[in-house]
Amino acid sequence: MTDLLKLSGVHTHIGRYHILQGIDLVVPQGQTTMLLGRNGAGKTTSLRTIMGLWQASSGEITLAGERIEARTTPDIARLGVGYVPESMAVFSDLTVKENLVLAARDGPLDDKQLDWIFGFFPALRRFWLSRAGSLSGGQKQMLSIARAIVEPRKLLLIDEPTKGLAPAIVMALIECLKEIKRKGATILLVEQNFFAARELGDHVLVMDNGTIVHRGEMAALAADVPLQERLLGLSLEAHQ
Amino acid sequence: MTELAANDPLPKPKRDLAPILLPIALALAMIPLVGSTSSWVTLTVASLAMGMMIFIMASGLTLVFGLMDVLNFGHGAFIAVGAYIGTLILLPFAAAMQADSLLANLAVLVPAILLAMAVSGALGLVVERVLILPVYGQHLKQILMTTGGLIVAEQTMYAIWGPAIIPLPLPASLRGSFILGDVAIAKYRVLAMLVGLAVFIAIQLVLNRSKIGLLIRAGVENREMVEALGYRIRRLFLGVFMTGSALAGLGGVMWALYREQVHASMSDDLTVLIFIVVIIGGLGSIGGCFIGAILVAMVANYGGFLVPKLALVSNILLMVAILMWRPRGLYAVTSR
Numbered sequence: 227m228t229d230l231l232k233l234s235g236v237h238t239h240i241g242r243y244h245i246l247q248g249i250d251l252v253v254p255q256g257q258t259t260m261l262l263g264r265n266g267a268g269k270t271t272s273l274r275t276i277m278g279l280w281q282a283s284s285g286e287i288t289l290a291g292e293r294i295e296a297r298t299t300p301d302i303a304r305l306g307v308g309y310v311p312e313s314m315a316v317f318s319d320l321t322v323k324e325n326l327v328l329a330a331r332d333g334p335l336d337d338k339q340l341d342w343i344f345g346f347f348p349a350l351r352r353f354w355l356s357r358a359g360s361l362s363g364g365q366k367q368m369l370s371i372a373r374a375i376v377e378p379r380k381l382l383l384i385d386e387p388t389k390g391l392a393p394a395i396v397m398a399l400i401e402c403l404k405e406i407k408r409k410g411a412t413i414l415l416v417e418q419n420f421f422a423a424r425e426l427g428d429h430v431l432v433m434d435n436g437t438i439v440h441r442g443e444m445a446a447l448a449a450d451v452p453l454q455e456r457l458l459g460l461s462l463e464a465h466q
Numbered sequence: 467m468t469e470l471a472a473n474d475p476l477p478k479p480k481r482d483l484a485p486i487l488l489p490i491a492l493a494l495a496m497i498p499l500v501g502s503t504s505s506w507v508t509l510t511v512a513s514l515a516m517g518m519m520i521f522i523m524a525s526g527l528t529l530v531f532g533l534m535d536v537l538n539f540g541h542g543a544f545i546a547v548g549a550y551i552g553t554l555i556l557l558p559f560a561a562a563m564q565a566d567s568l569l570a571n572l573a574v575l576v577p578a579i580l581l582a583m584a585v586s587g588a589l590g591l592v593v594e595r596v597l598i599l600p601v602y603g604q605h606l607k608q609i610l611m612t613t614g615g616l617i618v619a620e621q622t623m624y625a626i627w628g629p630a631i632i633p634l635p636l637p638a639s640l641r642g643s644f645i646l647g648d649v650a651i652a653k654y655r656v657l658a659m660l661v662g663l664a665v666f667i668a669i670q671l672v673l674n675r676s677k678i679g680l681l682i683r684a685g686v687e688n689r690e691m692v693e694a695l696g697y698r699i700r701r702l703f704l705g706v707f708m709t710g711s712a713l714a715g716l717g718g719v720m721w722a723l724y725r726e727q728v729h730a731s732m733s734d735d736l737t738v739l740i741f742i743v744v745i746i747g748g749l750g751s752i753g754g755c756f757i758g759a760i761l762v763a764m765v766a767n768y769g770g771f772l773v774p775k776l777a778l779v780s781n782i783l784l785m786v787a788i789l790m791w792r793p794r795g796l797y798a799v800t801s802r
Contacts, residue, residue, distance in 0.1 A: 277694060303696035315691040317684040319799065324680050331696045373695070 230255040230381055230412045231276065236285030236295070238268075238275045245271045247436035249285070253381070253429075258403075258413040260423045260444055262458060263433035269416040270312055272433070273383045276414070277309050278302045290380060304331075306380030310387060312416075314370040318359025322350055322369055325358050329373035336377070343372045346402040364395035371399070375406060382406070382413045388422050400425050420458070424448040432457045485753075485796035489760045496768050507649045509767045515655035517763035518662020519724060521756050523717030524740040524747075525669060526710020532686040532750015532799055534703045536598055537605055540612035541714055541740065542733030543619035547589055548582040548715025549722035549732060550627055553634060555581060563637045571637035579719050586715025590708040598707070623730035632728040640723075658720060665713065669752050682706060686750040686799050739766075742781050746788040748795025757796055761788075 231253035238246035246268050253259045261269050274280045276287060278299040287295040294302050303309070317325050326335060344351040347368040353361060358369055367387055374382055387403070388396045396419065403426050407413065417423045423430070427444030440447070440457050447453060493510055500506040527541045555578035556563060562574045597615050601607040636654055643650035673679035685692045685699055692699050721736065722728045743762050747754030762781050769780035776783075788796065 279690060279694065298698075299690075299693040300696050300698045303694055309694045311691065311694070315688050315694075317687050317691070319683055319687055320680060327677065328680050328684055328692075328697075329695055 228255045229253065230290055231414065232286075232288045233272075233276070234286045234288075236272075236275060236287060237283045238271055238280055239283045240271070240280060245436050246275060246282070249433075249436070249438060251431055251438055251441070253412060253414050255412050256410050257428040258407050258415060258426050259429045259431060260427035261414060261416045261431050261433065262418075262420075262423060264459065265418075267433040268436040269433055270385055271436075273309070273385050273414070273416060276302075277307065277383060306378075308374030308379035308382045310370050310374045310382070310384040312385040312389065314363075314366045316358040316361070316366050316369050316373070318357065321355050321357055322361070323354050325369055325373055326350075326376050329376045332377055339376060343375065346398065346405065347372060364391050364398075367391060367395070367399065368402075371402065375411075380412065382411055382415075384413060385416045386418060387415075388417065388419045396422065420448075420454070482797065485757050485792075488796075489757060489764060492761065492764055492768075496764075496772075499772055500768070504647075504649045505771070507651070509771055510764075511651050511655050511659075513764040513767040514760060515652075515658040515662075515724075515763075516767065517760035518659050518665075519717055519720050520736070520739055520743055520763060521662050521759035522665050522720065523714050523736065524743040524755050524759055525665065525752060526706075526713040527740055528744045528747060528750055528752065528755040529682065529686070529706050530710050531744055533682055533689070533706055534598075534602075535689075536602070536707075537608045538598070538612045539609055539737075540593065540597075540616035540619065541710075542737035543616050544586045544589060544711045544714035545718035545721065545733040545736060546623060546728075546730055547619065548586045548718030549634075549728045550623060550632075550730075551582040551585045551715065552578045552719035552722060553627075553632055553728055554578075556634060557632075560635075564635070566638050568639040571639045575637055579716055582715040582719045583712040586718070587708045587712035590711025591704065593711070594704050594707040620730045627728075627730070629730075634722050634726055634728050636723055636726060654724065658724065661716075661720065665716075666752070666756050673752060678702070678705075739781060742785045746785050746795055748792075748797040748799055750799040751795065751797040754795050754797035754799075758788075 229252040233249050233251045236246055236249040237244065249268075249272060251259075261272060263269050271280060275282050278294070278297055278301070282295045285295065286293060289302070289305055289307065292305065294305065297305075317328070320328070326340075330336070349361075349365045350368060350372055353365065358366065361369065371384070371387060374384070384403075387399055391399070400422055403413070403415070407426065413426075415423075415426060417426075424444060430440070430442060430444040430447050431438050432440035432447075434457075440453075447457075493513075496509070497503075497506055500509060523541075523545055527538060530536050530538055530541075555574060559574040562570045565571065593615060597611045598608070601611050640654045640657060643652050644656065673683055681692060681697055681699075681702055685702060689699055718733070722732065725732070739762055743755055743758040746761070747756070747758035761784060765780045765784045766777065770777040773780075792798070
């Protein structure tokens with residue numbers, strides 16, 4: 227199993243704040259790595275730093291053996307990184323179709339891929355020509371994920387996809403992400419929902435105060451209630 | 467959170483017609499105040515023509531504001547440069563311009579406009595690379611740099627063309643009016659309306675029917691996400707900036723012909739109107755800019771006719787009223 231993404235000693239400053247304080251992590255190819263931690267631990271900053279949206283002040287970021295910490299965001303995206311931000315960031319003035327047309331950077335939309343996406347998210351087919359701004363929160367999240375997978379990507383960075391969604395929508399999203407996993411995608415997934423993390427994760431990284439404080443197998447963390455309480459301040463049982 | 471059931475139809479987006487109806491309502495409300503029908507038609511046509519020319523000049527600026535978040539206080543320089551460059555062809559070929567043949571007039575006018583747009587667009591390239599690029603995201607510095615650039619551009623124009631006002635007569639075939647009953651409609655105003663409308667339709671087609679247009683609309687809303695999808699938005703910025711500059715150059719030639727004169731400070735008063743249009747239209751909104759330009763021109767023309775003493779402040783009052791009604795402009799596109 228090779229490591230697709232590797233961060234070594236990455237520091238990120240935002241203004242005068244020192245957010246990431248020497249992150250070391252690896253994301254193995256074809257696996258789903260969960261990034262957990264309380265609010266403000268640095269999870270979103272980690273994804274944004276990998277994506278080049280915030281520049282790492284020091285350290286190395288390697289994607290498939292290629293250094294990317296000094297690359298621009300479009301260059302990193304063109305290396306095959308799909309990004310689903312916490313805010314979803316769908317283009318609300320554009321239709322569902324137009325959002326996906328933009329996401330299909332390398333050419334016209336592939337009908338087969340679209341049918342596969344519509345299999346999970348039938349709402350996107352139904353509202354194909356509707357403005358994205360008029361979709362519900364769950365549908366916007368579906369569109370945001372669809373945008374990241376409308377073309378094959380080496381790595382998906384997904385930031386809290388279940389945040390604020392109704393339980394039924396959360397379950398649909400989990401099923402979709404499982405299917406994306408089964409197709410061999412490599413995913414780095416930030417999640418606060420421990421149930422979703424347990425369902426999806428192969429590996430887990432727990433962050434606190436801008437550093438990685440735990441790394442291991444997701445199944446091991448899910449089975450270790452005292453460890454969950456120590457690292458995350460709650461147990462899976464309490465969360466359920 | 468309320469989710470739609472699988473078979474529920476999505477609520478259709480409401481068409482926001484209020485801003486579109488505003489100039490129509492304003493024009494209709496002026497009929498009894500103006501009194502004479504012919505005066506009302508003349509004022510209304512003058513408003514539409516002036517509005518179209520202001521729209522041409524402002525359309526680039528609103529995209530630059532909306533997409534690039536750049537406060538370009540030097541936009542007026544492109545207007546004056548366009549007008550001066552136009553004279554380089556229009557004045558040497560004055561005989562053809564004054565010939566009684568529309569074809570002969572257009573044979574001079576069209577190349578003059580194209581050259582003005584090309585030079586203004588090229589100047590936009592230089593300004594974006596030299597003045598704007600180092601200060602992206604820094605509004606105060608943008609104001610200082612672009613205001614400084616405007617002063618340098620104006621003084622350079624004084625140095626090259628001198629301080630005297632250059633007369634620029636209208637082509638012979640565009641002088642005079644179409645007479646409809648007791649109403650006279652100036653030919654040049656009709657041309658200005660047609661060109662403004664053509665520019666508006668062209669911009670709408672590009673924005674709504676092409677991938678570049680999609681990128682511009684998406685970039686106005688969320689630049690960061692456009693980059694995260696793999697598009698180099700800086701190149702798009704440059705293209706939009708050059709197009710906006712070229713349109714300002716087009717507007718400059720048209721405005722100079724409308725006023726039949728060119729001088730280095732010709733854009734000073736226009737710049738105020740253009741900024742009002744961009745603000746009340748909603749930053750980045752071409753539709754809002756179009757309606758805003760017509761409103762500003764209407765207020766200037768009707769206001770100047772009815773209450774001349776208020777003419778200077780009438781557009782500021784319009785802006786205050788619009789922003790009290792819609793604080794982010796007639797059609798809010800960005801969250802700024």
